[in-house]
Amino acid sequence: xxxxxxxxxxxxxxxxxxxxxxxxxxxxxxxxxxxxxxxxxxxxxxxxxxxxxxxxxxxxxxxxxxxxxxxxxxxxxxxxxxxxxxxxxxxxxxxxxxxxxxxxxxxxxxxxxxxxxxxxxxxxxxxxxxxxxxxxxxxxxxxxxxxxxxxx
Amino acid sequence: xxxxxxxxxxxxxxxxxxxxxxxxxxxxxxxxxxxxxxxxxxxxxxxxxxxxxxxxxxxxxxxxxxxxxxxxxxxxxxxxxxxxxxxxxxxxxxxxxxxxxxxxxxxxxxxxx
Numbered sequence: 001x002x003x004x005x006x007x008x009x010x011x012x013x014x015x016x017x018x019x020x021x022x023x024x025x026x027x028x029x030x031x032x033x034x035x036x037x038x039x040x041x042x043x044x045x046x047x048x049x050x051x052x053x054x055x056x057x058x059x060x061x062x063x064x065x066x067x068x069x070x071x072x073x074x075x076x077x078x079x080x081x082x083x084x085x086x087x088x089x090x091x092x093x094x095x096x097x098x099x100x101x102x103x104x105x106x107x108x109x110x111x112x113x114x115x116x117x118x119x120x121x122x123x124x125x126x127x128x129x130x131x132x133x134x135x136x137x138x139x140x141x142x143x144x145x146x147x148x149x150x151x152x
Numbered sequence: 153x154x155x156x157x158x159x160x161x162x163x164x165x166x167x168x169x170x171x172x173x174x175x176x177x178x179x180x181x182x183x184x185x186x187x188x189x190x191x192x193x194x195x196x197x198x199x200x201x202x203x204x205x206x207x208x209x210x211x212x213x214x215x216x217x218x219x220x221x222x223x224x225x226x227x228x229x230x231x232x233x234x235x236x237x238x239x240x241x242x243x244x245x246x247x248x249x250x251x252x253x254x255x256x257x258x259x260x261x262x263x264x265x
Binding site for chain 2: 007048
């Protein structure tokens with residue numbers, strides 16, 4: 001039952017994040033979506049993933065709140081009627097996920113732990129992704145730094 | 153409850169936002185929805201691959217998602233600093249106007265020669 005409520009919350013907050021006009025409210029709805037997803041993972045017995053989702057979501061949202069407040073112009077506020085309509089649309093959209101079922105859960109093939117899977121089976125992926133993240137971070141810093149130099 | 157249908161619905165909402173919204177911040181939110189829909193699919197892998205491997209794939213997917221977020225946010229900041237707007241429609245108009253001005257200058261210089 002708790003998974004169904006969380007999935008409904010996930011869809012409703014996703015709808016609100018897309019359809020709300022004001023950037024800060026939209027980011028707040030995205031925060032709700034990240035939180036619901038994190039709880040969904042936690043209740044599906046994927047605690048590590050829930051923690052990762054929570055950490056990644058918190059970082060993204062902190063930057064998004066700042067950029068949403070600084071960069072976007074203030075549009076006209078969404079009316080109560082529109083807000084209600086978006087929420088109802090979200091509830092309707094979440095019904096198929098709750099009541100329909102197209103996939104069957106297959107039987108688990110192996111019972112390896114998270115640490116074994118990450119470091120014994122996907123170690124190369126982890127190292128390569130570390131390099132990718134470092135490269136992206138450096139690239140972003142260089143691009144922003146060049147832009148600042150160009151301004152001078 | 154079915155994670156495949158849930159991720160399909162999220163994907164549909166994200167694609168709709170990507171196609172209809174003109175603000176770069178909304179585009180970013182749509183990309184986040186699509187990334188969440190993709191990572192939700194890995195939950196389906198957990199029973200078939202084993203819990204550990206499914207979670208490992210999910211964590212790897214998160215790092216890719218974080219890279220995408222970083223690049224989009226950098227683009228958002230640069231575009232807003234350079235053009236003073238984050239509306240895609242305005243950016244396209246500005247670029248068209250700029251091209252028209254350049255064409256006009258080239259035409260004038262050709263007439264003078």
